[in-house]
Amino acid sequence: MPQALALLGSVLLLLWAAGQGGEGWVWPDWQDPLLRHIRLPRMASALLVGAALAASAAALQAIFRNPMADPGLLGTSGGAALGVVLLLVTAGTGSMVALSLPLVAFGGGVLTTLFILLLHRWVGGGTGGLLLIGLMVGAACGAGISLLLFLSDDLALRGAMAWLSGNLSAARFSDYLPALACVVLGLLLLCWQARNLDVLLLGDDAAQLLGVEVSRVRALTIVGTALCIGAAVALAGIIGFIGILVPNGVALFSGGSRRRLILLSAWGGALLLLVLDTLARTVAYPLDLPVGILVSFIGPPCFVLLLWRQQRRKEAA
Numbered sequence: 001m002p003q004a005l006a007l008l009g010s011v012l013l014l015l016w017a018a019g020q021g022g023e024g025w026v027w028p029d030w031q032d033p034l035l036r037h038i039r040l041p042r043m044a045s046a047l048l049v050g051a052a053l054a055a056s057a058a059a060l061q062a063i064f065r066n067p068m069a070d071p072g073l074l075g076t077s078g079g080a081a082l083g084v085v086l087l088l089v090t091a092g093t094g095s096m097v098a099l100s101l102p103l104v105a106f107g108g109g110v111l112t113t114l115f116i117l118l119l120h121r122w123v124g125g126g127t128g129g130l131l132l133i134g135l136m137v138g139a140a141c142g143a144g145i146s147l148l149l150f151l152s153d154d155l156a157l158r159g160a161m162a163w164l165s166g167n168l169s170a171a172r173f174s175d176y177l178p179a180l181a182c183v184v185l186g187l188l189l190l191c192w193q194a195r196n197l198d199v200l201l202l203g204d205d206a207a208q209l210l211g212v213e214v215s216r217v218r219a220l221t222i223v224g225t226a227l228c229i230g231a232a233v234a235l236a237g238i239i240g241f242i243g244i245l246v247p248n249g250v251a252l253f254s255g256g257s258r259r260r261l262i263l264l265s266a267w268g269g270a271l272l273l274l275v276l277d278t279l280a281r282t283v284a285y286p287l288d289l290p291v292g293i294l295v296s297f298i299g300p301p302c303f304v305l306l307l308w309r310q311q312r313r314k315e316a317a
Contacts, residue, residue, distance in 0.1 A: 013271055017043050017278045023285075042168050044176055046277040046291070047270040049168070049236045050246075052183045052228035054269025057243025058250075058262045059190045059221050062197035066131060067251070070243040071109075071229045075134045077240075078141030079112025080105040080226075080233040081164065085145050088160050089152045106182060106230030112137060113222045166239040166292015168277055179231035186227030187266065193221050194259030201258075239292045241299025242269050248306055252313070 018028040018039065028035055053071060060076070061069040071077040083104040119133050145164070149157050196217040199207045204214050232239070246269040250261055273291065276298070280291040 010267075010271060013274065014043070017274050020278050020282055041176060042277065042281075043274060045168050045179075045235050046274045048176065048180060048183055049232040049239065050242055050269035050271070050273025051266035052186070052232040052269075053239065053242040053273075054246035055187055055190060055262050055266040056225040056228040056232075058247040058258070058265040059193075059197060059225050060243075061247060062201055062258055063218055063221055064131070065201055065203075067248055068131065068244060069134075070240070071225070072138070072238065072240040072243065075116055075136075075138030075141060076109045076113050076225065076229050077233055077238055078138040078145075079115075080109040080230050081238055082112075082141045082144050082148075083108025084234060085148050085160050085164070088163070089148050103230070105234040106226050109226035109229045109233070110222060112141065113226060117218070117222075162290070163237045164292075165290040166237045166295065167290040168236050169281070169288050169290075176235070179235050182227045182231035186224040186231070187262070189220055189224030189227070190262050191259050193217055193224070194257065194262055197221065197258045237290075237292060239273070239295055241295055241303060242273060245299065245302055245306060246272060252306070252309060 015028070016025065018035065019025045030036070056076075057070050060071065061067050063069070087104045116134050116137050119137070120129060123129060123133065149160055152160070196207075196212050199210055199212050200214065200217060202210075207214050207217075247261060247265045250264045250268055254260075254264060256264075273295075276294055277291040280289040280294045283289060283294070
């Protein structure tokens with residue numbers, strides 16, 4: 001029964017997003033070119049990006065054994081964004097550039113995450129030190145992005161800034177398909193390693209005693225998360241807080257294995273970003289507000305509320 005209600009609620013949300021326009025909701029006209037060529041690709045991209053961000057964060061939280069681990073906080077999104085901005089500034093725009101964006105973002109995310117893990121192995125400091133290293137690397141990537149934008153021309157600067165704000169308004173199905181392939185492959189990798197991630201939460205030593213190859217699990221999980229994050233960054237730019245809010249909210253209200261958490265987080269993240277993007281394109285109509293800006297306003301109070309609920313739950317236990 002709960003599954004049926006959840007499925008019905010998801011269908012109603014999709015119907016609401018398809019029919020919601022600047023002047024209110026109307027029943028969707030599926031033959032309308034505006035709906036078919038603009039609104040539906042944007043909805044598909046919102047679902048894909050939300051699922052990718054939330055699922056990858058659920059996996060990263062297992063690797064780092066930290067519920068606050070997030071692609072944005074740990075610098076992974078920053079590395080992916082640095083690669084994309086470098087491509088946009090040097091190569092401009094075009095069909096070949098659009099096809100290359102997920103691959104470049106994937107490479108930036110993988111290299112950044114591997115660099116963070118290597119620094120942590122050298123410096124140490126536990127999970128807290130890992131989070132601080134991620135913040136430092138993310139800040140360095142942000143500085144690199146700022147330098148590239150400062151050196152670019154006005155046209156490249158305007159396009160990159162619109163993209164960095166977390167914008168889905170330019171979504172098209174032609175851009176969506178390469179990113180979809182990356183996310184599907186990434187999710188398959190994460191679900192394949194989900195049981196090993198459950199064991200990894202016990203610690204590296206305990207996992208090795210139970211027969212888990214820790215370095216291999218980390219490497220495959222990093223590749224999976226980088227595929228998801230790279231596709232999300234290539235489609236929408238930087239969108240924060242989805243990776244923190246959704247997996248922690250799912251874990252708070254629904255227990256289970258890491259595979260269950262990853263899949264439920266993907267579902268919840270997809271629907272949450274769809275709702276927020278629909279609000280972003282209607283709340284300031286006729287202006288199209290980038291969803292990344294709206295998320296940045298809504299995310300902090302929701303995060304504080306979630307943290308408060310977690311603390312109350314610990315005190316009650």
